[in-house]
Amino acid sequence: GAVVSQHPSRVICKSGTSVKIECRSLDFQATTMFWYRQFPKKSLMLMATSNEGSKATYEQGVEKDKFLINHASLTLSTLTVTSAHPEDSSFYICSAALGASPNYEQFFGPGTRLTVL
Amino acid sequence: AQSVAQPEDQVNVAEGNPLTVKCTYSVSGNPYLFWYVQYPNRGLQFLLKYITGDNLVKGSYGFEAEFNKSQTSFHLKKPSALVSDSALYFCAVRDLQDSGAGSYQLTFGKGTKLSVIP
Numbered sequence: 529g530a531v532v533s534q535h536p537s538r539v540i541c542k543s544g545t546s547v548k549i550e551c552r553s554l555d556f557q558a559t560t561m562f563w564y565r566q567f568p569k570k571s572l573m574l575m576a577t578s579n580e581g582s583k584a585t586y587e588q589g590v591e592k593d594k595f596l597i598n599h600a601s602l603t604l605s606t607l608t609v610t611s612a613h614p615e616d617s618s619f620y621i622c623s624a625a626l627g628a629s630p631n632y633e634q635f636f637g638p639g640t641r642l643t644v645l
Numbered sequence: 646a647q648s649v650a651q652p653e654d655q656v657n658v659a660e661g662n663p664l665t666v667k668c669t670y671s672v673s674g675n676p677y678l679f680w681y682v683q684y685p686n687r688g689l690q691f692l693l694k695y696i697t698g699d700n701l702v703k704g705s706y707g708f709e710a711e712f713n714k715s716q717t718s719f720h721l722k723k724p725s726a727l728v729s730d731s732a733l734y735f736c737a738v739r740d741l742q743d744s745g746a747g748s749y750q751l752t753f754g755k756g757t758k759l760s761v762i763p
Contacts, residue, residue, distance in 0.1 A: 534688070562751075571735065571755040572689075621688050630741050630749035631677070631696065636689040 530556050532624050534637035541612055542645055549607045549640045551622030557602035558624035562634065563595075566619040578605045612644040647672045647740040651754035658726045659762050666721040666734050666757045668710075674742020678719045679751070680710055683733045692734075695719060696741075706730070726761045733758050 531554040541547050551561055559580050564572040576586045576597050584597035594616075596608040605624075609616050621639045625632040648671045658664045670676055677696045681689040693704025700712045710721045719736060736754040 532688075569756075569758075571753045574750060577750070619686070623689075630739060632749075633691075633694070634751055635691070636681070638688040639686065641686060 530554075530624070530626050530633075530635040532622065532635045532637040534620075534622055534640050536640060537638060538641045538643075540643045540645065543613055544611055546608055546610045547612055547642060549609075549620055549622075549642075551605045551607070551624070551637050553603045553624040553626075553635070556624070556626050558605075558626065559602065560625040560629075560632070561599060561605040562623045562625070563597060563605070563607050564621045564623070566621060566639075572621060575607075609642065612642070614644045617642055617644045647676075647738055647752045649736050649738050649752055649754035651734075651736055651757045653757050654755075655758045655760065657760045657762060660728055661725050664723050664726045664730070664759065664761070666736075666759060668719045668721065668736030668754060669717050670719060670736070670738040671717060672738060672740040672742070674740050676719075677739040677741055678710075678712065679737040679739075680704065680708070680719075680721050681735045681737065683735065683756075689735065692721070726759075728761045728763050731759055731761045 533552045535550045561578040563575045566572050575590045576584045578584045578597045578599040580599045586592045599605040623634040623636040650669045679694045680692040693702050695702045695712045703709045708723050733756045735756050737751045
């Protein structure tokens with residue numbers, strides 16, 4: 529099946545620093561990738577939809593200047609948390625879409641645990 | 646707007662007994678329905694999906710789900726639970742009718758924690 533990887537799996541950083549998370553589709557090309565945030569014992573909250581070669585579409589309430597998304601190739605999307613604060617600590621999950629809209633399937637990465645001290 | 650409801654935060658079942666995890670949905674058009682499982686500190690793993698065809702869908706690890714259009718439900722079932730089935734289960738829906746939002750987004754339920762007791 530289609531595989532999506534995320535790197536790093538776990539990161540601890542100091543408040544005020546920036547952290548980059550990579551999401552890769554390993555065996556397929558993904559025009560569209562999605563970034564989710566998951567709080568403890570909560571569902572996944574869609575942060576943004578990332579389209580290759582164009583600007584990401586952010587969900588209401590998500591600061592685009594704080595959560596920078598770059599989808600520079602058909603197999604790689606990155607999420608950069610800028611000037612991280614403790615409240616940004618969370619589990620971040622990406623997914624990549626395989627197939628044409630609206631019947632595409634989403635394959636999820638293993639997630640990245642971010643802890644901001 | 647599309648939505649998913651998982652009415653149970655937690656389901657407890659004895660090993661070997663049948664299990665059901667409930668899901669109901671709301672969409673404007675036709676639904677594309679999914680079940681995912683999440684183990685601690687892991688991403689989501691796909692279990693099964695329904696888009697059209699037979700209302701009973703069989704998926705990974707012996708799980709199945711039944712699409713019921715009149716009740717707008719898509720409950721997840723397994724005839725005999727295993728301790729290793731203990732995890733967090735998410736139901737998700739995509740509305741196949743374009744609402745104008747553009748991306749045919751996947752909407753998740755809040756999740757149901759399944760505990761299988763030995």
